[in-house]
Amino acid sequence: MNPKEIVDQAVEYGLKLGAREVAAAVTREKRKMLKFANDSVTIVQSWDQTVPTVYMLSERKRAGARVENPSMDALKEVMKTLKAAMDITKPGEVESSLPKGPFKYEPVPHIFDARIPKMTDELVDLAEEAMKAARAEGARRSSGVLVTSELERQVKTSAGAEGEDKGTDINLSIRAFVDDDSSGQGNSCATRLDDFNPKLAGAEAGKIANQARNPVFGDEGKYRVLFGPSIMAEFLDRVADFATAYSVDLGLSFFADKIGQKVASEKLTLVDDRRMPGGINSCSLDEEGYPTQRTTIIDRGTLKTYLHSSYSVAKYGGALTGSAFYVGGTWGMAPVALNIVVEPGEYSQEKLFEQIGDGLYLTNNWYTRFQNYQTGDFSSICRDGAFEIKNGKIARSVKGLRISDNMPRILQSITALSRERKWIRWWEVPVPVYLPHMIVENVGITRATK
């Protein structure tokens, strides 16, 4: 059974069961992933999965399922259980309705490249190219992952929305080492092969690793910090998630009751741009069948909107943002960020170093955890190259540092951004971010001393 037939039958069956509204989606994804470590391929993985999801509504009641089994019998069985569960569930907080279609979906240009799904032997060549580039910059070994994906999504709702999406992407992240304490990361991701540059990613990883040689333990204190795109992408992934009405509803956001307020420096404009030509996750419609759009979340420091689904609009007000996907969690169908974009600044990267004067340049991080999601107190560990800057130049490589600060304060303390931007997506940054380098003032740095 093809995806179109599955969504047709799922919507029809849901209504027959007595649901007031039904949204069905089928995602077919074919992926390949080549992993390498110590300059040797460790495994190549491939997936071919067809996954229906269904979301049903009736009189302030909602239910949903993800069924990793493309058989219609399996889906119907699940839907029967869902409807029975809705029948015995007490009503939820608000009544919501799916967006009323039909809608016209404008395709997003440059998000499909037929060459990408066909690659097998070429993956090995591309990974090798990245590793060689890292070695040429002084790296002694590299690890990483190269992923290709082809995704087709079919969506239909009982509210008259129906459409489909198709996209490809290719993504490489490479981590180069000179020794255990000296490493750097590079990244390249694109929807078309012509925009993919594994050599540049490898060279970037190798160069940072080489610069990071012979690190000394850094000192605790407050620093003016130049954040590289990878580390700020990890932060902004979380910030965009906090800007979903779902996170606000769970109490896991410092953006609650802040619409219209200044939540960041005027230098920061943060957008979820699902219409961006060539955008990694760009698409035409969400899984409630609503057309995607370019949503400005933070406009020159002011929080303009949460990312919404139909349920969150009913609960919190505001307008739909084309952000609803069946993600599980506690809502099932929930708003998510897909393509996070930061508007560029006015400086060259070199000029940003000059502006730092004395401070730190941090290239990457991992393991960000919050003590309190509503106040934004958190810490995160620096990873890969970290450098002390003196008089605008790298003075020495440092290690053992932890950023221990408050995320709203960091957003308020952005003072400069670079003109150049790049896409970042890797293991710690699952939602791709297109962003520049940024300077942040008075960043709290701590480290273990025993």
Add this chain to the structure above:
Amino acid sequence: MEDLVQHAIEAASAKGVQYAEARLHIDSGSGVTLTNGKPEPVQLAKAKGIAVRVLVDGALGFASTNDLSKESLDETVDIAYRTAKASKRLVTKPVRLSKEKAEHANWETKAREPLLDVAIEEKLVVLEEIEKNLSPSVVKVDLPSRTLVLIDDISDRYFADTDGSKIHGVASRIGLLFIFTASEPGKGIIQRIGQKGETGGWERLEAWDLPKYVADEAKILGKILREAKQAPRGELDLVLGSEVTGIACHESCGHPQEADRILGREAAQAGESYLKPDMIGHRIGTEAVTVVDDPTVPNSYGFYEYDEEGVRAGRRTLIKNGVIAGFLQNRETAAELGVSSNGAARAVSYDREPIIRMANTFMLPGEYNDEELVEDVSKGVFIKTFMEWNIDDRRYNQRYVGLEAYLIENGQITSTVRNPILEITTPGFYGSVDAVGKTVEYEAATCGKGEPEQGAPVWHGGPPIRLRKVRLGG
């Protein structure tokens, strides 16, 4: 199940692979949620699919699909084979697998009341009973945001490989997640995210006494808000509750002793390890410290009898009396390090490769009761629970920020303190432990590792422990 798996194995064998395994899953789960007393959508998750892993001239290929037609299976095997073969050119260190005993087994977690027999309505009643106990009149604090999630899943798996293993296993798990925001006028807000989880059936809830357990968690938040003073800083003695001991054992003992990290296979994702293969026998802590990982603890969240490479699971000693005693191994790392696998290969679903994971990681108990742990501390802090934590990707530099914490003065636990921060190295942590409590408790958690990400159910735990002369700061 057996036919499809056997078909995949035979199709792979026909291609002349060195080794092949296939694993078919039929997984089923449900989740019910109350947010601020109102039901959220009931959710179901079903999955049925197969994974094939082959070794071709030292290159590993893995492929997975949820189309279980014979044609699709053949294509899946072919992709695993072709991609492995294509990658051979860039395999500078050929993969070998340790030789292990072929196993024929059938195992199942015991469930007196099978989860499949429990109606959604019954699950909602459990949450409503908890919710009733969370009113401000009961817990003495306002909880403006509270989410309760009851989750369960059953994973039915069949594994076979070309070495002759055939294993059928069924694990059923049940868990509760809660997310609380507590506020007190003029005192600010604090948050707590907690989890319980076990293998077994519906009967596991009886022992949890969830209405009391969750209400107690809420009450303590009010106490912290009303009473907690600033935590002291500087060098002092520290007593850590089981929850903090457990997270430390997981993060700075379990993870760095995963052999795949030690050998660099996860370098670009979860990272490497401060340990090297030749560091078995290296002292990392005091004599008081012994840490194990044990998948066979009855009803534990990380329970399994055989891993996803068909190896029988058993207790692994990671640190014995302060000395690195062993690593977590799968068949690949075991072959490279010249040892046997200790059954640590886990895959969370049909579309994930088996990688080295912890199961239930905990410090073994010592001889101290709770009073003895604090009685000769003149000035210190007792950190019972935590909220924020992290550790660097070589598992050397860790941080735990306390949530429920108390001052210790002259051998007595006195006032409540807020957000004490312990930032310490791994040898600094284990090398400071001078006393270990008698009573082990466990916490359920979902551990993340691998690419694509695999969230594995685990327990971590241990007894309360005492650390001498560590720096509390922030």
